[in-house]
Amino acid sequence: MRASDFAEPVAVAVVIIIAVSLWQGMKRGAPGSAKHLLLFLWETFCTIASLALAVRFATAFSPVVESRLMDADLRPPAGEMDNWSVAWHTFITGVRDFSLLRFGLLFLIGYLVIRLLLRLLAAAALTLAAGAGSMAGASRMRAYAAAPGGALSRAAGAALGFVHGGGRALVLMAALFVYVSLLPNAPLAARIDSSPLYRAASERLLEPVAGGVMAEQGPVLSRAVEAEFRRILQRRYEIIDRDVPDDIREAALRITAGAKDDEAKARALYDWIGTRIAYDWDKADAYTERGEWREQTPEDTFRTRRGVCIDIARLYAVMARSAGLEARVVTGLGADGRGGFGPHAWNEVRTGEQWIPLDATWAASGDWFNPPEFDRTHVRDT
Template identity: 55%
Template sequence: MNTWVHALLKPEPVALMVLLVLLGSLIQGMKRGASGSARRLFFFIWQAAAVILSLLLAGRVAKWLSPLLKNRLIQSGIEVPQEQLGAWKQLWYTLVTSLRDFELLRLGVLFLISYLLLRMLLGWLEPLCGLLFQTLANSREDRGEGSEKLLSKTASRTTGAAIGTLLGAGRAFVIIAFLFVYVTVIPGGPLTESIRASAFYNKTADELLDPVAGDVLRRGPVFTEAVGVEFRRVLQRKYEVIDANVPEDIGQAAAAVTSKAKTDKDKARALYDWVGSRIAYDWDKADNYEQHGIWKEQTPVDTFNTRLGVCIDVARLYAVMGRSAGLEVRVVTGQGATGSGYGPHAWNEVRLADQGGIWIPLDATWASSGDWFNPDGFSRTHIRET
């Protein structure tokens, strides 16, 4: 016990947060008195039990419903129409086909819906349980001629403070459990080093949490990566639905993408938005080159068909589509800012013939991180080769 107290009294953020929770709960308990604190503790335990029960049941329900929903969607024969779709139809076909084809998304959606319904159901029972608790408490007070009448105000506050401290310990445990999940699932996230440096956190995690949940949560980073992959697949499906009527030929696709553009800048911007959102960065190709020196050469047609590529592939595809749409485009190579320095990079420059022939820079590879269509200060992050 002394080691727990010693760890808690060390001046560091996690211990300070726990102390504040305990102190706040103690003060609340003193104000509420014995009966008010007991009622608060009852609802805290009820809500915690409701969350745990809902999570367990939602997992089972989602696992049971997932194959049934998949088969139902397959039997429905839903296919994306090869035509221009409105926003609501795009959303509908993206959702339905993604639920049909992506298991992790399907499980996640069913789990979330099941959990919310179960929590709603248990939420309806909460007032009834609270009423039952109050009835029992009043009955005990009547039999004892009222505990608040017999006990002095000081005794009631002391009892309330003790119950409040117990409630605070429960709240503190929930906080530590949340931090444990966060550090385990996202080991490189913000503040993880500060959390791991806490003696109180380490003692709680090592002795109480890790023996129970450690094996499950150590698979957290793998699950997080799987969620990231699934999200990218859903995002790609979204663009597949939007582009259902875009021709498979690069030249025809460029014409379709720029069909509503009136100026060269409008054309360049439309192609930037399309290429920047449709082509996913090929991390496997980049890692294979950086770690093993193996380079996978690909043509703009390969990039267009696979919707994957690194910066040079994106820049080459943009150039081909831009020229097909009547623009003068060049591929520029050099160094791009990485956050810790500069590394090899490629981007584009487009000539706006209807604006005096000026050249503007753009970087479709970086489109997902911001607007890199001729922004101010482009040259500070992009250094072209001489």
């Protein structure tokens, strides 16, 4: 490795970790360093064991929790809900319906409980070990552990500290490996991946241990988590938008009054929204250029006659439900007209035994009510 490579952050962090551990080892001497190294190894074992057992716990109990929540009455209360109530119903129905959220929650609970039990087990074992020796022997041991000793003890302590620092550095590399594998587009991920020291550690140690699973499944899992998070946000919209204002309900019933079936009702609402709600380019530009987002309700969109895709999709879903239709908001990617795709939202409505897609936001550019090649321009989150 070239000397210039040590200027990059990963190498600097590793050097600092090893240097601090080396200094701590010299200061503690052989007894203190040995004790801290054993504690580090025990903590590492506890972490690995807790992770493995937590995966088994979450896998076993996820179907049980899903079944119990399916049987429970989780309908939101009538009337206006405060932010806490909205958050609670979004969370609890998300745990019921979204497998990744449910697995993640059970995994976290299992990990914390198992770690606590292992800590209690270790504390009990130390208490028994301390009680087995005489008070005089325990006093001598404490005094021995507290005294760094001479040059030989310091040298041995430094060697143990170096080993301890190497273990800490390996844990750091493993954490960075997981971070880069799961979140390749996250901040600093590219910088970390370009580090020669990180590349050497991941290629020679971490990737062989992981068996290529992180490299192959990491991006897939990352996209799945992102997609599920968006669906949870959609669930929040469904809960917030469940109470329809009278003016919107009356308009929806008036628009669909002459429709002969559900598809005709869905079409009538598509035509009405597509010709009366203008796209809010100012709001879109504020978000894409300055990161400013203005939340608005379907009532805001109905009143101002302006909104971006998610606003228009939420208004359509509310009006469709008011007319007796089963409708949902869909998020994903929409074609941008330049050969690429960008974040987008549209709707699906149930007619008979099928769900048909429609995009009232794009109504001004053509007929986007269940066209034959809708999926070529709309990629839903999966």
